[in-house]
Ligand code: SF4
């Protein structure tokens with residue numbers, strides 16, 4: 001069955017992230033294949049990044065999605081890591097053609113540190129990423145996509161150093177474009193790295209002419225509506241108050257929740273627990289690693305120090321507000337905190353009575 005544009009968005013919203021990806025992989029693949037036939041041009045720029053988002057995209061483990069990536073990578077007109085051309089020939093593509101879709105990986109250095117990221121030359125002068133974005137975004141025909149938390153909100157390069165600010169004044173597309181109103185949708189898929197299947201779904205939707213429904217942080221609601229904590233396989237242990245006290249107990253066989261090892265699942269909104277990673281096989285918490293909140297708009301400053309235990313009462317309300325998108329979720333987060341504070345109080349009291 002072939003989905004129409006209207007159905008694509010409707011079904012995505014109704015089925016949720018994992019259900020959609022499982023049922024409609026072939027539609028995603030054929031949208032990408034069609035793009036190749038129609039000579040759709042995808043430009044992929046790299047800012048301040050370690051290329052992990054490119055690696056994430058190229059290492060998708062699902063065989064069907066992998067085929068799509070092969071098709072897609074042939075069709076990516078400009079990509080510093082995987083394109084065959086280089087030098088002036090590569091840069092001329094950015095000047096000669098208008099992108100249908102512009103993907104950014106990595107953060108954007110700004111202000112007096114704009115020169116921290118340059119590629120290509122114009123009139124003998126290096127061109128900064130800011131200049132390329134100012135040139136290319138107005139020329140983009142279908143959508144601008146920020147892939148990874150650095151491209152979305154600044155990520156690691158935007159982290160404050162000992163002086164209290166980012167060494168390169170790094171920002172993501174969210175801060176860079178706020179108030180500028182580009183003529184095409186700007187879709188952000190945060191994560192460190194970004195999730196490859198979510199990107200391919202968004203690209204397929206964009207190529208079908210569908211603008212996915214976005215939240216206040218410009219993230220597709222299909223993948224960014226629920227707290228990771230809500231669908232975590234360890235959630236039952238949390239509710240029972242069974243907490244790992246050390247990493248020795250982080251293995252799933254111990255039946256413990258990782259909250260006291262610093263898990264940020266309760267303040268991070270993303271479909272990690274639903275779609276999982278590596279072709280739907282695993283996710284951080286299931287592998288014994290507390291969530292570090294890499295999808296959170298305030299990552300890393302708002303979610304660190306990592307792996308640091310926190311009392312339930314220490315989840316500060318501003319973090320919850322920052323990561324929370326709707327009043328309903330806000331109320332939910334407040335209820336969690338209140339409920340867990342009460343539970344902790346009750347457990348402490350029970351322990352005291354036992355003594
Ligand atoms: S491991 Fe993290 S996300 Fe999972 S239930 Fe515990 S606190 Fe929540």
Ligand code: SF4
Pocket residue numbers: 191192228268270272273283284285290291292293294295296
């Ligand atoms: S579970 Fe947490 S740390 Fe793991 S990918 Fe998702 S947001 Fe990032």
